[in-house]
Amino acid sequence: xxxxxxxxxxxxxxxxxxxxxxxxxxxxxxWTVLISLVSWLFALALGTVLGILRTVPDRWLxxxxxxxxxxxRNTPLLVQLFLWFFVVxxxxxxxxxxxxxxxxxxxxxxxxxxxxxSLYTAAKVAELMRAGIEAxxxxxxxxxxxxGLSQIDVYRYVLLPQALRTIVPPLTSDFMNVFKNSxxxxxxxLMELTGQSRQLSEFSAQSFEAFTAATLIxxxxxxxxxxxxxxxxxxxxxxxxxxxxR
Amino acid sequence: xxxCRLTIAAMLLLGSSTAWAQSSPTLDKIKATGVVxxxxxxxxxxxxxxxxxxxxxxxxxxxxxxxxxxxxxxxxMPDLRINRVNVTPQTRIPVVANGTLDLECSSTTNNTERQRxxxxxxxxxxxxxxxxxxxxxxxRDWPDVAGKNVVVSAGTTAERILRKLSSDNNWQVxxxxxxxxxxxxxxVETGRAVAAMQDDVILYSNIAxxxxxxxxxxxGAPQQREAYACxxxxxxxxxxxxxxxxxxxLMRSGxxxxxxxxxxxxxxxxxxxxxVNLPLSDDMAALIRDPNDRPYx
Numbered sequence: 001x002x003x004x005x006x007x008x009x010x011x012x013x014x015x016x017x018x019x020x021x022x023x024x025x026x027x028x029x030x031w032t033v034l035i036s037l038v039s040w041l042f043a044l045a046l047g048t049v050l051g052i053l054r055t056v057p058d059r060w061l062x063x064x065x066x067x068x069x070x071x072x073r074n075t076p077l078l079v080q081l082f083l084w085f086f087v088v089x090x091x092x093x094x095x096x097x098x099x100x101x102x103x104x105x106x107x108x109x110x111x112x113x114x115x116x117x118s119l120y121t122a123a124k125v126a127e128l129m130r131a132g133i134e135a136x137x138x139x140x141x142x143x144x145x146x147x148g149l150s151q152i153d154v155y156r157y158v159l160l161p162q163a164l165r166t167i168v169p170p171l172t173s174d175f176m177n178v179f180k181n182s183x184x185x186x187x188x189x190l191m192e193l194t195g196q197s198r199q200l201s202e203f204s205a206q207s208f209e210a211f212t213a214a215t216l217i218x219x220x221x222x223x224x225x226x227x228x229x230x231x232x233x234x235x236x237x238x239x240x241x242x243x244x245x246r
Numbered sequence: 247x248x249x250c251r252l253t254i255a256a257m258l259l260l261g262s263s264t265a266w267a268q269s270s271p272t273l274d275k276i277k278a279t280g281v282v283x284x285x286x287x288x289x290x291x292x293x294x295x296x297x298x299x300x301x302x303x304x305x306x307x308x309x310x311x312x313x314x315x316x317x318x319x320x321x322x323m324p325d326l327r328i329n330r331v332n333v334t335p336q337t338r339i340p341v342v343a344n345g346t347l348d349l350e351c352s353s354t355t356n357n358t359e360r361q362r363x364x365x366x367x368x369x370x371x372x373x374x375x376x377x378x379x380x381x382x383x384x385x386r387d388w389p390d391v392a393g394k395n396v397v398v399s400a401g402t403t404a405e406r407i408l409r410k411l412s413s414d415n416n417w418q419v420x421x422x423x424x425x426x427x428x429x430x431x432x433x434v435e436t437g438r439a440v441a442a443m444q445d446d447v448i449l450y451s452n453i454a455x456x457x458x459x460x461x462x463x464x465x466g467a468p469q470q471r472e473a474y475a476c477x478x479x480x481x482x483x484x485x486x487x488x489x490x491x492x493x494x495x496l497m498r499s500g501x502x503x504x505x506x507x508x509x510x511x512x513x514x515x516x517x518x519x520x521x522v523n524l525p526l527s528d529d530m531a532a533l534i535r536d537p538n539d540r541p542y543x
Contacts, residue, residue: 002364002479004363006362015406016405098437101436105421105438189400195423201336201401202402
């Protein structure tokens with residue numbers, strides 16, 4: 001191997017005149033964190049509702065939720081992003097489509113990625129939510145009904161307080177996945193962390209340093225997620241139900 | 247007379263033996279393994295691409311094949327096998343630097359940053375960045391893109407130049423980044439950008455592949471030129487001299503013009519037959535008269 005290592009590349013000015021190479025990574029990290037957190041909040045809200053709908057006895061509510069989960073969970077994220085970015089504006093009325101396309105590029109890209117990632121992740125959250133509810137003994141639902149609680153109250157007072165707690169550990173993985181999945185943004189031109197490390201590697205020809213740095217940054221960020229979720233898990237667990245949180 | 251001939255013969259022998267005495271990591275590796283690893287591209291038209299019959303083709307690919315022929319003769323290995331490794335713009339430099347590839351001839355620009363990792367042969371093509379626009383867009387030259395959306399491929403020289411042009415002239419161009427050549431064109435085709443800035447030759451091949459080529463044109467004086475060259479391992483003067491020689495001979499013998507005509511002026515077997523239709527530029531004519539390995543950046 002004849003590779004010329006240069007770990008100081010991050011402190012050298014970029015050939016594009018946009019500041020230091022390291023600054024490019026910092027800007028990329030900013031986009032990654034912003035996209036991921038916003039998408040995660042939307043996904044959590046939408047996913048919870050969809051997950052609940054999947055477990056309700058009313059078929060007219062459960063079926064659309066099932067269809068949603070099938071569509072968004074069973075197709076590749078990249079394909080979905082391309083559909084949202086390139087195909088959807090063509091299907092809208094001409095004026096709307098043009099308005100979307102002439103939006104400031106970064107805003108348009110950001111909104112598209114957040115929309116895409118939120119809807120995709122919501123499908124996964126919905127499945128966890130359903131699993132959490134279905135994991136409870138069926139007798140609980142019956143017992144709630146026998147006590148005269150309405151369908152909504154059964155969910156509100158009996159099922160959800162337990163299910164939401166049970167699914168905290170598996171939710172951690174999906175929270176981390178949002179950060180990793182946010183890298184698809186580069187395919188429509190939003191230069192988040194992976195995109196910026198590619199830029200760094202193209203402009204400076206120091207590809208190994210660029211991607212090593214990106215790997216380490218992703219590890220630090222996702223470890224941060226682990227720490228936060230561990231805290232949530234500890235606070236939310238029901239004593240004696242899930243074993244000891246570490 | 248015979249003395250003279252003997253001296254020349256001796257000098258030639260000496261010459262070739264000194265060349266042999268110098269070690270060449272690439273030639274040693276090829277000799278030891280019986281395989282030469284060459285980079286291929288899927289759609290770098292018309293330099294290195296898969297045609298309609300799924301055969302590798304292109305101007306740069308043919309140059310690489312000529313190098314393989316020369317290797318077979320030089321190393322006396324008629325059975326030398328080619329190992330084709332498909333690369334992308336992101337992977338091509340690391341795989342040459344880490345020794346996976348022995349030679350990469352496609353559409354790679356020779357510049358000083360890249361020379362820290364790899365070495366470049368003689369230039370085989372000169373390009374300049376221009377603008378691709380819809381004919382009815384009203385854009386005739388560079389200043390017309392002020393305040394508009396312009397797409398460039400991320401990480402290319404075109405991106406650097408566009409950012410610089412825009413800030414130097416206060417044009418406030420919205421730079422849209424595309425991840426590859428295909429997406430670059432899609433951005434103007436779907437109206438997200440009014441113009442695509444890229445190496446002129448890629449613009450011409452994009453037009454040739456468009457659904458309706460008559461809608462599109464290339465405008466603006468070529469900006470900063472770039473030299474396409476073959477990439478090889480660093481610090482291998484022997485192999486570099488060999489590839490340099492093959493390219494220089496091709497240009498001097500007229501073989502290069504034949505290749506140029508085949509790929510740039512005649513129909514090639516892509517999408518049922520397209521013609522790039524790019525006349526030989528003055529820069530190219532100058533290069534053919536004086537083959538060299540000088541980068542522009």
